[in-house]
Amino acid sequence: MPSRPRAVLVERLEWRQESRIDELKELAESAGYDVVGSFRQVRHEDPRYHIGEGKVKELAEFVRENDVDKVIFENEIKPVQAFNLAGELGVEVIDRFQLILEIFAQRARTREAKLQVKLAQLKYELPRAREMVNLAKKEERPGFRGLGKYEADKYEEMIRRKIAKIERELRRIEKDRELKRKHRHRLGFELVTLAGYTCAGKSTLMRALTDETVYVDSKMFSTLDTKTRAVDLDGHRVLLTDTVGFVDNLPHWLVESFKSTLEETAQADLVLLVVDVSDELPEIKRKLRVCHRTLEEIGAEGPIVTALNKADLIGWEEAERRLRELEGYVSHPVVVSAKTGEGLDDLKAEMRTVLSRYWKNVRIELPMRNETMRVVSKLHELGNVLDERWSNDGVEVFLEVSEKALGTVRGTVKGFGKVEVLD
Template sequence: MYEKTVLDELSYQNVPGVIVGVTLPDDVPFGDEPLEELSSLCSTAGIRVRAAIHQNRKDIDPTYYVGKGKAAEISEAVKESGAKLVIFDNDLKPGHQKNLEEVCGCAVIDRTELILAIFNQHARTRQARVQVELARAEYALPRLKNLWSHLERQRGALSAVGGAGERQIELDRRMLKKRIQRMQDELKEILKRREIEVARRSDLFQVAIVGYTNAGKSTLMNALTREGVLAEDKLFATLDTRTCIWKLPDHKVLLSDTVGFIRNLPHKLVASFQATLEEVREADLLLHVVDVSHPAAQEMIEAVNSVLREIGAEGNRTLMVFNKIDRAHDKPLLAQLHARYSDGVDISAATGEGLPALSTRVQEIVEERETSVDWTFSAANGKLLAYLKQHGKILGLEYIENEVRVRALLEPRFVAPASELRDRG
């Protein structure tokens, strides 16, 4: 049992807030409304958005991130709306947070802290909780003084000296460092167990569903496997990987639903979620699910690809799956996506439209990897025949006196073991 730190007591549930976004010259536009996604993240976290402020800037102000005048405007919005929290769509340095809190008179958090809070709410298994807790602790370590100010303001007891004393902050720092070490050690053990599990399943073709958060990945998994995976209209509803058997017309494959990605996903979170993302790296095929009803579909694809590069999965075979086609009304956007990803499949996981075509396409990809064998061997070699039936697709079977001729398709991994059985006679 860990000793409690300020990190365990902080909560943003049901807190009124003001959201702020800053667009810099090199930033890629995301959707029609620059703060729409941040507003959705706040809703998922339980924060009640009272006001929204956006600014285009040439560079980052070293003191307030937004500049003195805009900081004063945010402070006024806080007072007028009765907000208790300011949420930035950008990543802030501890100094920016401290200076903004002094101006606004309330807690200020950034996009990373908000995402970590959401992950903390949705972590259900031990593995997910360890991964989230590690990321939160590493993020909190250089920000302990600010976090104590947040907590004191939530309690309505912020003192003139600014909350907790240096001794309490130092105690928290030591406890967090110990906790980080314990979490890292436990995560190493989880990774070892995960690697063993993946190795045991290696005889089946592995498919992993990836995509932007709320793209419909869990809905698709339910539609393909009927396994009852949690599917909610929320950001990051799924944090734990769920793996099921997906029965194709002539094959069985393993299908895994994974955590949703998002633009500017915190690097510490990606690093902490190595055990969960192992499913993605080890997959034979990635189904990249895209919400084509969203105006920022192209940007979502790039955000997912960025995370895949970060975890070393950019080279995996990928099939684009254009979901929510029944709600897609932007024909030029669809035409662009089809032109760029000509192999993509249009579906609606909710209505079932396009799912047979998706199954057929995945089966074709599985069979592309297979090796054709045409072997004649003794009819007494029952082990070989049983192996071919279990691990391959039988195309032809003919008995000739004391011999049997088999034409079959085998995945590359099964060819060598089958050859050994044939050589043994």
């Protein structure tokens, strides 16, 4: 088995700024790196190296003595800073955003996910293209090879053309996805999307709710490709979709690149927000702020049910105590353990209660004809049949159905029976 590449982490902090190097370590390990050390420095940004020259020398000595393959910065690094650092350190230097792109590239399986990753990479590179070409022509440095043949203008234009081509293809995929959403609504399905900070246990919860096999991994961003499965909420058919996890400080260009995937969350009838309740309380609140901010940025307007997951790691009593501490941070909260199954019935009940606000009770009158049984069977597919009253003249069907499927119900009995909305 080949050895994992060795990485050292670096973080520059402003005065009283909160460190995020622990999360950077998780990201690096998820990308396949063996993290062998970390450096922190509190100071203003140095225009040449980002960190101070003395810290660069200290870092260079550590890199040589520990056979480090890559240096990863928590902070965003300018191309000239990465170029200068690579010259001093003798290894490639990347920042948090490039690391996330590496992870995304490793995780992408479907054509859509691969296109979105490529788009994000190009959007990251575009504002840096001119500087990268000029630096690459100076001399060979780790991470700056292969651009010497390009003129800055031509390289920039090439990136723009590639971005435009990928965006056209993703728009076609987005239109297909929108057609599927509308079709599912017409069939009587409610659309629920799983959302949450990466590693909150979304995929494990999806597997527990659907009783179907889905890929589960403890690594960050294990889900890039959307997966949809059916869930029965006491007679109501729901389609549950798992999408990419959120993380703090995601740049706008990265969110935009995954617009077609995040659209699933924005257009959902309900967002099931998954939170790792085993984190320390300040960390839970931080991640909740990130999640709510991201949901706002992508335009998610559906109601939110919050699943406080991983209660088995801290005990139910402690999880309930944390729930009380989180009042005002969460909406419709339910304590669960996707691993043990505890709390899942309560979660389903809460989802059903919230979704029921958007359902209608209707009364349908059908005459007794040859096609009556076929129509009644179709109504069973479109909603939750509460009662059927048969007589020699026909049948009365009392149906609970989503607002978005009401048009399909009317179309099903048009010219044959009557539909009356009761509430």
